[in-house]
Amino acid sequence: MSLISRRNLLVATLLASAAFSPLAFAQDYDADATIRIGSLYEPQNLDNTAGAGQGINEAFNGNVYEALFQLTDAGTVEPKLSADYKVSEDGLTYTFTLKDGVTFHSGEPLTAADVKYSIERVTAETSKSSRKKSLSTITSIETPDDKTVVITLSARSISLPYNLSYVWIVNDKAADITATEDGTGPYKLEEWRRGSALSLARFDGYWGDKPTNGEVVYQYFTDATALNNALLTNAVDVITSVQSPDSLAQFTGNSAYTVTEGASTTKEILAYNDRVAPFDNVKVRKALARAVDKAKLLNSIWGDYGTLIGSFVPPTDPWYVDLTGVDAYNPDSAKELLTEAGYPDGFEFTIDTPDYDPHPLVAQFLQSEFAKVGVKANINIITANEWYTKVYQEKNFQATLQEHVNHRDIVFYGNPDFYWGYNNPEVVKLIAGAESAGSVDEQTAKLTEANKIIAEDAASNWLYLYPQIVVSASNVTGYPVNGLNSQFFAYGIQKAK
Amino acid sequence: MTAIDQITTPARRRSWQSVTLWAGIILVSLHVIVGLLTLVWTPYDPSAMAGGRLEAPSWLHWVGTDRLGRDFLTQIMIGSRIALTVGIGAVAIGAAIGVTLGLLAAFASKFLDDALAAALDILIAFPTLLIAMLVVAASETATLGSAILALGIALSAIVARLTRILAKRVLLMDYITAARTSGTSWLGIVFSHVLPNIWPTLSVSFALQFGLAAIAEASLSYLGLGAPPPNASWGRLLQEAQGTVYTAPIGAIAPGIALVSLVIGINLLADGLRDSIDPTRRAR
Numbered sequence: 001m002s003l004i005s006r007r008n009l010l011v012a013t014l015l016a017s018a019a020f021s022p023l024a025f026a027q028d029y030d031a032d033a034t035i036r037i038g039s040l041y042e043p044q045n046l047d048n049t050a051g052a053g054q055g056i057n058e059a060f061n062g063n064v065y066e067a068l069f070q071l072t073d074a075g076t077v078e079p080k081l082s083a084d085y086k087v088s089e090d091g092l093t094y095t096f097t098l099k100d101g102v103t104f105h106s107g108e109p110l111t112a113a114d115v116k117y118s119i120e121r122v123t124a125e126t127s128k129s130s131r132k133k134s135l136s137t138i139t140s141i142e143t144p145d146d147k148t149v150v151i152t153l154s155a156r157s158i159s160l161p162y163n164l165s166y167v168w169i170v171n172d173k174a175a176d177i178t179a180t181e182d183g184t185g186p187y188k189l190e191e192w193r194r195g196s197a198l199s200l201a202r203f204d205g206y207w208g209d210k211p212t213n214g215e216v217v218y219q220y221f222t223d224a225t226a227l228n229n230a231l232l233t234n235a236v237d238v239i240t241s242v243q244s245p246d247s248l249a250q251f252t253g254n255s256a257y258t259v260t261e262g263a264s265t266t267k268e269i270l271a272y273n274d275r276v277a278p279f280d281n282v283k284v285r286k287a288l289a290r291a292v293d294k295a296k297l298l299n300s301i302w303g304d305y306g307t308l309i310g311s312f313v314p315p316t317d318p319w320y321v322d323l324t325g326v327d328a329y330n331p332d333s334a335k336e337l338l339t340e341a342g343y344p345d346g347f348e349f350t351i352d353t354p355d356y357d358p359h360p361l362v363a364q365f366l367q368s369e370f371a372k373v374g375v376k377a378n379i380n381i382i383t384a385n386e387w388y389t390k391v392y393q394e395k396n397f398q399a400t401l402q403e404h405v406n407h408r409d410i411v412f413y414g415n416p417d418f419y420w421g422y423n424n425p426e427v428v429k430l431i432a433g434a435e436s437a438g439s440v441d442e443q444t445a446k447l448t449e450a451n452k453i454i455a456e457d458a459a460s461n462w463l464y465l466y467p468q469i470v471v472s473a474s475n476v477t478g479y480p481v482n483g484l485n486s487q488f489f490a491y492g493i494q495k496a497k
Numbered sequence: 498m499t500a501i502d503q504i505t506t507p508a509r510r511r512s513w514q515s516v517t518l519w520a521g522i523i524l525v526s527l528h529v530i531v532g533l534l535t536l537v538w539t540p541y542d543p544s545a546m547a548g549g550r551l552e553a554p555s556w557l558h559w560v561g562t563d564r565l566g567r568d569f570l571t572q573i574m575i576g577s578r579i580a581l582t583v584g585i586g587a588v589a590i591g592a593a594i595g596v597t598l599g600l601l602a603a604f605a606s607k608f609l610d611d612a613l614a615a616a617l618d619i620l621i622a623f624p625t626l627l628i629a630m631l632v633v634a635a636s637e638t639a640t641l642g643s644a645i646l647a648l649g650i651a652l653s654a655i656v657a658r659l660t661r662i663l664a665k666r667v668l669l670m671d672y673i674t675a676a677r678t679s680g681t682s683w684l685g686i687v688f689s690h691v692l693p694n695i696w697p698t699l700s701v702s703f704a705l706q707f708g709l710a711a712i713a714e715a716s717l718s719y720l721g722l723g724a725p726p727p728n729a730s731w732g733r734l735l736q737e738a739q740g741t742v743y744t745a746p747i748g749a750i751a752p753g754i755a756l757v758s759l760v761i762g763i764n765l766l767a768d769g770l771r772d773s774i775d776p777t778r779r780a781r
Contacts, residue, residue, distance in 0.1 A: 224740075246551075246744040300550055300565045355721040357740055364726045365565050368544045380638050381721045 029494035032214035035476065037488065038227050038236035042220035045178040046192065048168060049121050051128040052178075054405075054485060058240070059198055059218050061487040065168035065183035068096060068115065069161045071407070073480040073489065075263070075316040077162050081110065081169055081184065091156035091438060096149045102207045104171040105181070105188040112143035117172035119151075119164075134163045156436035158443045162408070166486075186211045186491045196220060200490070211491035212478065231257070237476045237495065240484050242469040243357065245303035251471045261305060262481030263316045264468035266405045268301075268358070270351070270366060270461035273397050275421035278349075283341035285458035289327035290334040291373045297365050298464040301358045305467035311455040313410050314465050316483060318440075319447035323455040334373045346374030352391055352400040355381050359401045362463065392419045403466065405485040410447060411435075413454050422459040518769025524762025528755075532578035541568040543575055544727050551745040560751045563737065569748060572729035573755050579730050580711045580759055583645050587710035588703050590649025595656025596699070600687060602657070603664035614661065620654035625709065626716050628654075633722045641724035644717050648710045659702055663695035697774040704767035708760040715756055731756045 041055030048056050062070060068082040079085070085096045102110035119141055122129045137157045142150040153160070174182035181189045186208065187200035199217040202210070219236050221227040224243040230236045232250060242248055251257040270288075272279035279285060298306045309315070310323030338346060353363040360381060367377045377399075382390065391397045404412075414431025416423035427450050434446035454460075470481050475496040480489050540559075541547045548562035555561070560569035602613040620628070625648070632647035633639050667673065667690065676686055717723035718732030726733065731752040738748030 244740045246741040249744045296546070300546075303550065360721070360726055361564060361737060364544070365546075367727060368546060368565075371544070379726050381725055383721075 028496055029212060030497045031212065033495035034215040034217060035213050035238070035490060035493045035495060036217045036219055036236040037490065038219050038221060038230050038239040040221055040224065040227060040241050042195070043198070046181055046189070047178045049124070049127040049129045050178055055218075055220075057486045058484070058488045059200070060168070060181070060183070060185075061166075062185060062489045063187045063200060063216065063491065064181050064185045064189060065170065066185050067165050067167050067169060069165040071162065071165045071483075071487070073482050075407075075482065077165055080165075081115075085161075091158075091436070092153045094151045094153070094160060096151070098147045098149070099207065100147075102184050103205050104174075104184055105203055105205075106171060106174070107205070108171050108173060108182075110169065110184055111146045112149045113146075114172045115149045115169055116141045116143050118169045119167055121170065122167050129166075131163055131166045134159065135167070156438070158435060158437045158440065159408070187216060190215070209491075212494045213490070216490040216493075231471060231473070234473070238470060238472040238479055238493070240470055240488055242471060244301075245305055248469065248471070256474055258472050258474045258477075260470045260472075260481050262468040262470065263314065263483060264466045265314045265316060265407050265409075265483050265485060266403050266466040266468075267309070267312060267314065268362065268401070268403050268463045268466065269312070270362075270399055270401055270463060271420040272399045272460060273395065273419075273421055274423070274459065275395070276398060278341065278343060278347055279399065281341050282457055283337045284343065285461070286327050287334040287337035287341065287373065288370065288375065289458045289461050290330045290337070291375070292366060292369045292461065292463070293329045294463055295329070297362065300365060301361065302464075302467055305469065307465040307467070309462060309465050311451055311462055312404070312413065312460065313451050314407075317408055317410070317447075318444045319410065319451050321448060321451060323452065326455045327458055331369075331373055338373060338375070343375075346376065348376040348378065349398040350378040350380050352380050352382050352387065352397045354387050354401060355383055359403075362401055395419050395421065407483060407486075410451055410454070413450065413459055420460055422454070422457075424453065424457060424459075427453050427457075514769060514772045517765045518773065521762050521765030521767070521769055524758050525766055528577045528581060528759050528762065531574050532581045535574050535578045539571045539574055541571045543567065543571050543729055551741060551748075553745075554747060561745065561747050563734075563748060564741065569734075569751055572734055573731070573751055575729040576731040576734060576752060576755060577759070579641070579724060579728060580714065580756070582641070583648065583714040584707040584710045584763075586645035587648035587652055587714075588707050590646060591652030591656050591706060591710075592699075592703060594650065594653035596660050598653065598657040599660025600664055600691070602661040603668060603691075604683060604687075610661075614658075617654050617658045617661070621658060623651075625651040626713050629713055629717055630720070630722055633717065639722050639725055641728060644714055644723045647717070648713050651713070652706050652710060655706065656699070656702065660695065660699065663698055664691050667691050667694045701767050701771040701774075704763055704770060708763040708767075711756065711759055711763070 039055065039058060041053065041058055043052040043056035043059065045052045046056060046060070048060070066080050068080060069077050070080040072078055081099055081102060082096045083099045085094055087094055096115070098110060098112060098115065104110065119135070119138065121127065122131055123135050123138060137153045137155050138151055139154045140152045144150060169184060170177060171182040184207070186203055186206045188203045190199040190201040192198045197217055197219050199215060201215050219230065221230060224247065227239050228247045228250060231239050248259060251259050272285060274280060294308050298308060307315070308324050310326055313320045338344065351363050351366065353359045360379070363379045367379060370377045387400065387402070391400045411431050412418045413422050414428050416428060430446045430450040434443045434450070437443040437446060468482060468484055470479060470484070472479065476493060478492040478494045480487070544567065546566040547568055548558050548566045550562070550564055550566055552558055552562040558568050558570065560573065562568055563572070598613065602610050605613065628651040629644070629647035632650055633643050636643040673686060673690060676690060714723055714730065715732030715735070718730035719736045723732055724730050734752040735749055738745070738752070742749050
């Protein structure tokens with residue numbers, strides 16, 4: 001049996017069991033079970049404004065800390081600690097009312113002062129939060145009473161609730177949270193053994209629904225093979241980051257494991273330096289986009305997994321449209337475009353390629369595809385650190401491969417100073433206008449428009465969307481499956497008795 | 498030792514010697530022939546994605562295909578050429594620098610000799626791979642040339658130390674004093690007396706270092722510091738096959754066998770060479 005049919009069978013089985021499980025297995029799970037999650041991303045510390053890395057978000061977002069809003073597994077933004085909010089006519093003043101009966105793990109009640117303190121922690125001078133810039137329109141935070149927070153903005157910001165979903169609400173009396181915590185989530189920190197594991201225990205004073213397990217342990221590994229082996233030897237129950245389809249062969253077709261493919265937001269792209277020739281020429285960019293058989297590339301790297309998207313926007317972002325038809329694979333028309341652009345004999349350029357999988361392999365595929373239309377690509381292997389200084393900071397490159405992991409990151413194309421230097425005034429205007437939109441519909445319309453324009457401009461060469469694959473022991477269910485780069489809600493996970 | 502032993506051992510030893518020597522010659526020539534062949538012919542174009550993803554070995558692809566559908570056999574054959582190029586290049590650079598430095602130290606004043614000897618000892622204390630990594634890191638981009646240069650520099654310290662000791666031993670001989678007294682220049686002594694005398698031992702050392710260089714290049718490429726893709730270095734093939742070792746183990750096994758066979762061949766050859774050129778060993 002081929003990989004795809006086995007996988008489809010498994011997904012179908014999973015969907016079927018998910019559909020029936022509330023009836024059939026409602027009482028069957030162990031309410032005090034320990035769920036062991038295998039991860040490759042150990043945090044550097046426990047504070048997400050102090051450069052802790054993505055691992056802390058995976059462990060703590062929604063589990064230990066909660067925010068005013070929550071980005072759900074389905075991709076919608078829902079109120080969490082905010083019971084209600086009002087926006088002024090001009091869109092510059094947000095008034096939030098907090099939920100009643102919320103207490104921190106230390107026993108202190110949640111007050112408006114804690115919210116103010118928490119937002120200011122993220123926007124502070126010393127903060128290393130990746131969300132700092134998106135909250136820079138906040139001019140003041142007032143707390144007229146214990147349950148009310150008033151945020152004033154310098155410009156309209158339709159994404160404020162979304163951005164606030166990344167702001168942990170921390171007790172303002174908690175002094176240092178790099179090694180300890182004081183949040184409002186359904187779990188409290190039990191123990192962090194650096195280099196090996198981080199365990200969370202159910203918080204009995206939690207304001208909301210009780211978790212369906214008693215304890216969650218994140219086990220950290222430094223290598224994907226070790227991670228897979230941990231699941232095979234029953235040392236963990238779930239692994240969240242399968243790195244290649246080939247390691248999946250051990251789990252597919254084995255009834256002891258469940259393989260689930262969720263929606264990912266990680267995009268593999270060949271980014272050109274759009275400032276420099278020949279990539280300042282839209283025809284050259286379109287030609288190179290048409291020169292690559294992306295379906296074949298995706299199959300080489302991910303077998304039957306993953307998705308082609310034709311632009312930078314994954315299907316889970318509200319402004320997604322299928323743009324795979326724009327600059328579809330067509331080497332003949334690629335050659336014509338190159339001739340029109342003044343490069344009938346092609347040209348030569350260098351791809352700065354990060355040294356980790358899958359980039360070197362992708363680079364070789366591109367090299368061979370570009371050679372077919374007369375373009376010579378050289379491969380320069382660099383480390384992740386070199387990429388950051390040479391490409392991201394100094395913008396000293398012709399083209400580069402990179403994976404972009406975030407949700408809603410089309411906004412990067414509205415920033416002409418971003419490393420790839422794409423500068424289309426119309427897109428800049430649309431993306432700025434989307435942020436100051438009066439309604440979500442208007443925001444979506446503007447970003448959809450921007451999405452179509454960048455695709456027509458072939459601003460970068462978007463190769464494919466990674467799959468998001470979670471593998472678990474088959475007695476474990478209820479884990480999130482989508483967009484797992486920044487969160488992994490553990491409170492719904494059930495382990496059969 | 499009994500009388501019988503004395504009679505039988507040399508004969509048995511000699512035949513065993515020739516077996517290892519011949520095995521070495523055959524293994525190495527195989528790689529040389531394959532490496533030269535790739536200059537004019539390979540089963541497939543090395544970058545052509547001629548087959549499907551991770552195809553098993555078949556008549557079309559004897560060792561199967563990689564994730565991009567490229568023929569593994571073609572890549573491994575080209576790997577032979579790259580390994581030989583690196584081996585020859587690195588040993589040539591190592592020999593040029595090392596022999597010069599070693600002779601210089603042997604002829605130099607005591608102070609300079611001590612300083613050079615100490616410097617060489619320090620250099621040898623660093624693992625070959627570490628020195629090579631430093632040299633590659635210092636150059637702008639990793640290329641086949643930078644890998645060869647890096648390994649050559651790393652090997653030169655070993656060559657220099659050996660040359661120094663060998664040359665010093667020769668310089669104590671009476672015939673050197675005789676040559677000196679009869680007015681031969683130092684340069685003349687080097688070329689007509691020192692080098693011919695130390696050459697047999699040096700050449701065995703070069704052969705061994707050739708094997709060392711082949712392994713070190715594979716390690717560098719494995720770490721992404723060797724020849725950049727699409728140069729099909731065995732180290733890079735191993736690295737690329739790492740993720741698919743469960744589903745397509747041949748991708749990791751085949752370049753491994755190629756590397757091991759070359760290094761073993763070189764070592765057998767060096768062993769055989771040593772035994773055949775060393776008169777004292779031959780007599781024993």
